[in-house]
Amino acid sequence: MKRILEVKNLTKVFKKANGESHTAVNGISFDLNEGEIFSFLGPNGAGKSTTINMVTTQLSPTAGTIKVDGEDIQSSPINARTKIGIVAQHNNLDRGLTAHENLLYHGRYFGLSKHESETRAEILLKDFGLYDWKDDYVKSFSGGMAQRLKIARAIMHKPAILFLDEPTTGLDPAYREILWEHVLRLNKENKTTVFLTTHYMEEPERFSDRVAIYNKGEIKAIGTIDELRKQIPSESLIYLKVDQTSELFSKQLSKLGTVKSLKVVDEKNYVIYPNESKKALTEILHLFEQSKTQLENIQLSSTTLDDIFIHLTTDEEEK
Ligand SMILES: Nc1ncnc2c1ncn2[C@@H]1O[C@H](COP(=O)(O)OP(=O)(O)OP(=O)(O)O)[C@@H](O)[C@H]1O
Ligand SMILES: [Mg+2]
Structure with missing residues (x-):
């Protein structure tokens, strides 16, 4: 089976305001296969977003190696980035652009033709209930609207691996289902691997192949839910x-x-x-x-x- 993500001894040490060091990620290792849906679960402050930020090239690790589809992200970050889609935990949309422009520019950046970008943007704007606001600036959007646009943007280019950092936080139940419809379709048709963090346990229960329970910078257990159940x-x-x-x-x-x-x-x-x-x-x-x-x-x-x-x-x- 093809490995899409290989993480070895990944570590991040932050300096706190008082000068002390804080190890947010403490030498973790794991691999994900193509087409796998993986949930990375842990309490607030455990280091989940820090892990995602490093694996998606947004934050430099203190130590360790990361390969995306065989490419070392430190030596070839641009190649790695083309394979990745990210729904970050914070709002990182371009607030000075309209919803439509956010999607179009993203599509073009990731190599879609103008026609492909237009077609895909139209489908996603409609499915995520943003079509009537497509020419409005993102700065006027409600929290849930911005979250829906972040999701649409992350899946515009049908990435090989999709990182979802608490994607359903702030989404109403109907849009949660629409998100999962799109993600499962990509997973099935495009073999997109999914790396999910969430605090809603019904999501990994419904959709995950494997789960990792992560706390205080370390993976405490990894496997199918049935394998984890044996540890209770x-x-x-x-x-x-x-x-x-x-x-x-x-x-x-x-x-x-x-x-x-x-x-x-x-x-x-x-x-x-x-x-x-x-x-x-x-x-x-x-x-x-x-x-x-x-x-x-x-x-x-x-x-x-x-x-x-x-x-x-x-x-x-x-x-
Ligand atoms: N840029 C930073 N500088 C200093 N410390 C940081 C920084 N980013 C994160 N941390 C610290 O690293 C730890 C892990 O944070 P992280 O955001 O990865 O947690 P999380 O597991 O995603 O939590 P949540 O469920 O609340 O989103 C926290 O103690 C946080 O304060
Ligand atoms: Mg987080």
Whole structure:
């Protein structure tokens, strides 16, 4: 299978305002195949956009190598750039141009003929609901309109690899579906590889071939969702919401025979990995009878990508 992206030991160290160093990306390595849909998931500030910015030639790495379709991006950045489409997290449209001009200039820059650019721009402006605003300047656009134009621009030239950095943030549900229709069509007809970051877990669940869970500059797990599910201690989970989590209550929970392990998610929420889920529910409810901690909600569910994400990105209480 053809490798479209090869990343080795990629590292980025930033200097903070106080002079300290911050390692946003800490020597990560991964490869993507042609036609693969890959989700790169991680908490806010984990380093996802920094990774995308380096891989798409917008930011120089501190160390490491990146190849796009076999081309080293440091020695031949222009060749690499022609194969890439990017929906950046921030608004990087040309605000002094109209919507139509943004698309046309992009198409021409990426080697489409004038006719091809016009045809493709018209289709995309219509599909993304911007045709009636095509001659308006981007600076007058709402957040959602600008996001739709960024998406249209990124897919204008049918790139070999498409980077989507939280593309559906700010999009209404109807346009989310239109985005995915276009992306899946490109993936099918053009074998476009997709590198997605998102905080909406239903998107990787619906569309991804593989997922990486990334936190604090490192890839914690990579594989299909089923492969990642095997890294969760149990197949069902108990979500527990209390008035206030505490060390004492966490210890009491941990000591229950039916609790395999638990995580303190925040000041009100626990995720509990039970040995025997129904017995664990009874034991936990019983615990509240003797505790000052107040129960607000308790729920049993089977593991989802959300659970895998939480498991791999929050610290676990030692049992
Ligand atoms: N230009 C910069 N200078 C200094 N620090 C930076 C710079 N860009 C990013 N960082 C830092 O690197 C870390 C990772 O940021 P990044 O934007 O990659 O996170 P992210 O995973 O994309 O988060 P989010 O989900 O919020 O978009 C953060 O701590 C951020 O403050
Ligand atoms: Mg980001």
